[in-house]
Amino acid sequence: MRRLRRYAIPFVAWMAVFIVVPTLILLFLSFSDYSLYDGGPFAFTFARFEIFAAPLVLTAIGNSVALAGATTAACFLIGYPVALYLSHLPEKTGKILMSLLIVPLWSNMLLRIVAWEKVFTPDSFFTDLTGLSIDLLGSKTAILVGMVAMYLPFMVFPIYSVLEKLDRGLVEAARDLGADDAQVFLRVIFPLSAGGVLSGVIMTLLPALTSFVLPARLGLGRVPLIGNVIESKLMKEVLGSSGRSINEGALVSLSLMVLSIVLYILATRFDREGETLL
Amino acid sequence: MAKTLITLSGIEKSFDGVKVLSDFNLSIDENEFITLLGPSGCGKTTCLRIIGGFETPDAGTVAIDGRIVNDLEPNQRQINTCFQRYALFPHLDVFENVAFGLRIRKVEKAEIVRRVEETLRLVKLEGYGPRAVSTLSGGQQQRVAIARAIVNRPKVLLLDEPLGALDLKLRQEMQYELKEMQRTLGITFVYVTHDQEEALTMSDKIVVMNQGRILQVGTPEDVYNEPKNRFVANFIGESNIFEGVMREDYLVSFCGREFKCVDRGFAADEPVDVVIRPEDFDFVPPSKAKIVGVVDSLVFRGVHYEINVIVEGREYTIHTTKTRSIGDRVGLAVDPSLIHVMKRDVHA
Numbered sequence: 001m002r003r004l005r006r007y008a009i010p011f012v013a014w015m016a017v018f019i020v021v022p023t024l025i026l027l028f029l030s031f032s033d034y035s036l037y038d039g040g041p042f043a044f045t046f047a048r049f050e051i052f053a054a055p056l057v058l059t060a061i062g063n064s065v066a067l068a069g070a071t072t073a074a075c076f077l078i079g080y081p082v083a084l085y086l087s088h089l090p091e092k093t094g095k096i097l098m099s100l101l102i103v104p105l106w107s108n109m110l111l112r113i114v115a116w117e118k119v120f121t122p123d124s125f126f127t128d129l130t131g132l133s134i135d136l137l138g139s140k141t142a143i144l145v146g147m148v149a150m151y152l153p154f155m156v157f158p159i160y161s162v163l164e165k166l167d168r169g170l171v172e173a174a175r176d177l178g179a180d181d182a183q184v185f186l187r188v189i190f191p192l193s194a195g196g197v198l199s200g201v202i203m204t205l206l207p208a209l210t211s212f213v214l215p216a217r218l219g220l221g222r223v224p225l226i227g228n229v230i231e232s233k234l235m236k237e238v239l240g241s242s243g244r245s246i247n248e249g250a251l252v253s254l255s256l257m258v259l260s261i262v263l264y265i266l267a268t269r270f271d272r273e274g275e276t277l278l
Numbered sequence: 279m280a281k282t283l284i285t286l287s288g289i290e291k292s293f294d295g296v297k298v299l300s301d302f303n304l305s306i307d308e309n310e311f312i313t314l315l316g317p318s319g320c321g322k323t324t325c326l327r328i329i330g331g332f333e334t335p336d337a338g339t340v341a342i343d344g345r346i347v348n349d350l351e352p353n354q355r356q357i358n359t360c361f362q363r364y365a366l367f368p369h370l371d372v373f374e375n376v377a378f379g380l381r382i383r384k385v386e387k388a389e390i391v392r393r394v395e396e397t398l399r400l401v402k403l404e405g406y407g408p409r410a411v412s413t414l415s416g417g418q419q420q421r422v423a424i425a426r427a428i429v430n431r432p433k434v435l436l437l438d439e440p441l442g443a444l445d446l447k448l449r450q451e452m453q454y455e456l457k458e459m460q461r462t463l464g465i466t467f468v469y470v471t472h473d474q475e476e477a478l479t480m481s482d483k484i485v486v487m488n489q490g491r492i493l494q495v496g497t498p499e500d501v502y503n504e505p506k507n508r509f510v511a512n513f514i515g516e517s518n519i520f521e522g523v524m525r526e527d528y529l530v531s532f533c534g535r536e537f538k539c540v541d542r543g544f545a546a547d548e549p550v551d552v553v554i555r556p557e558d559f560d561f562v563p564p565s566k567a568k569i570v571g572v573v574d575s576l577v578f579r580g581v582h583y584e585i586n587v588i589v590e591g592r593e594y595t596i597h598t599t600k601t602r603s604i605g606d607r608v609g610l611a612v613d614p615s616l617i618h619v620m621k622r623d624v625h626a
Contacts, residue, residue, distance in 0.1 A: 188367060
């Protein structure tokens with residue numbers, strides 16, 4: 001073991017430079033008045049928490065929570081039956097169909113977002129192709145559809161991997177004990193796939209909560225999300241404007257990070273067997 | 279005459295073109311402990327799954343209580359199964375596992391508690407209710423599986439090699455307990471095993487199967503003492519099997535000698551198989567014996583010695599409490615009533 005340790009050095013160095021140091025900077029910025037360009041006092045302060053009272057931020061948090069929640073719910077409602085169906089197929093067919101869900105993830109996310117942009121634009125090439133003219137760009141619906149399409153595989157995959165491993169004997173045992181199809185599902189299959197559902201929810205909820213390119217493009221910036229707030233706060237600083245915007249951006253970032261970690265810990269608590277992806 | 283509870287008639291079943299059961303006919307009486315016995319792959323589990331409703335026969339009918347149930351789903355049959363690998367629900371504790379069937383049938387809460395606790399007491403798992411099934415030993419899990427089935431008071435309990443995963447001591451204990459339970463509960467047990475000793479110990483009736491066919495149905499004494507053919511004789515207990523010829527009624531010839539026997543009804547000079555159980559040979563002084571040989575090996579087996587005697591190049595297995603030394607010249611005798619003559623069977 002010890003001799004293998006040095007092979008981990010590149011990764012540890014990478015993590016230190018690009019994860020640990022930025023996190024420390026984030027921490028530092030969040031709790032001080034230090035400004036990137038102006039310098040300033042190093043005083044420790046909680047004053048930046050005021051940002052969470054700003055109407056724009058409150059709206060963004062509301063939007064984010066609502067949209068991420070709706071996305072997760074939709075992904076679950078669409079994804080669970082898909083995973084259930086795939087798990088019933090012969091293993092090979094199931095794996096092939098599953099990979100059809102995964103392959104699109106290899107294409108650039110921005111590309112997929114631009115594609116949705118065209119779909120939601122009236123009289124685009126999508127209209128030429130299908131005859132459908134959809135005018136949804138800039139609406140919450142457009143963001144929701146885009147996010148569901150983007151994150152659906154992350155819901156399907158963990159649920160599928162749990163269901164695929166589910167012992168068919170348990171289903172037979174339940175049927176033997178008098179359960180009909182609905183009861184088998186509610187009392188055996190669903191409870192036993194709860195770990196997968198939890199992974200799926202987290203893997204959908206977290207990126208949906210923090211996404212900013214997708215709402216910016218499909219929502220045309222009309223529906224600000226928390227990610228957009230962070231982006232604009234930090235961009236303002238980069239563009240030279242002052243105020244305390246970088247500190248505020250840092251604090252919002254940090255808060256999201258803490259929330260993610262808390263959710264992750266909760267998930268691993270419930271999923272002790274580690275049977276799912278997390 | 280006991281009442282017939284289950285009738286299988288003309289059952290045929292193939293998987294991917296391979297015949298698993300062919301022309302399978304069997305009737306099972308009420309309160310009977312019946313065992314399907316055969317080597318793995320003989321179709322005994324398939325037969326059980328057809329009774330349980332997990333497989334549909336390609337042809338033939340399954341009747342329970344005189345009613346044809348071919349189209350009934352497993353959950354609509356008054357049958358419960360104790361599965362080979364138990365199939366306990368990992369997300370439920372012992373109590374909830376046992377209560378599963380009662381909850382499905384919406385039995386009143388207080389009644390559920392009463393019956394589950396009563397059943398847990400019966401399988402000697404009192405106080406184990408709140409335990410997670412993963413913390414139980416194999417024997418305990420097995421008992422939960424039985425409790426989960428019998429708490430529903432089924433007419434029939436199907437058991438698919440339920441003791442296969444247990445060690446010898448526990449297996450013998452459970453054999454006794456299962457038999458006891460069957461007697462007290464008055465439930466028909468249909469038991470599947472490949473262990474002939476288990477079958478002999480517990481069953482009221484044994485169905486010996488091979489390659490999807492029934493070779494013999496009878497009490498344990500019947501199939502042991504009067505095996506119908508070479509396969510049954512070989513599968514149940516140890517046997518010396520000789521090819522012989524039936525000279526006339528009560529006279530059979532094998533190994534170049536003629537022996538008196540108690541069998542009759544064969545054609546003159548009909549080729550037959552002759553079975554002599556290892557414990558049925560007696561040692562006699564070589565001068566008085568028809569069969570004389572030399573002791574080739576001797577193994578102490580606890581209750582008896584297993585002695586192999588070579589007679590004219592052929593090995594005879596003998597179980598006896600008397601000991602001999604390797605190399606001894608011994609004479610063997612067998613009582614005419616212990617020579618069992620069987621028809622040659624094409625299926626065996």
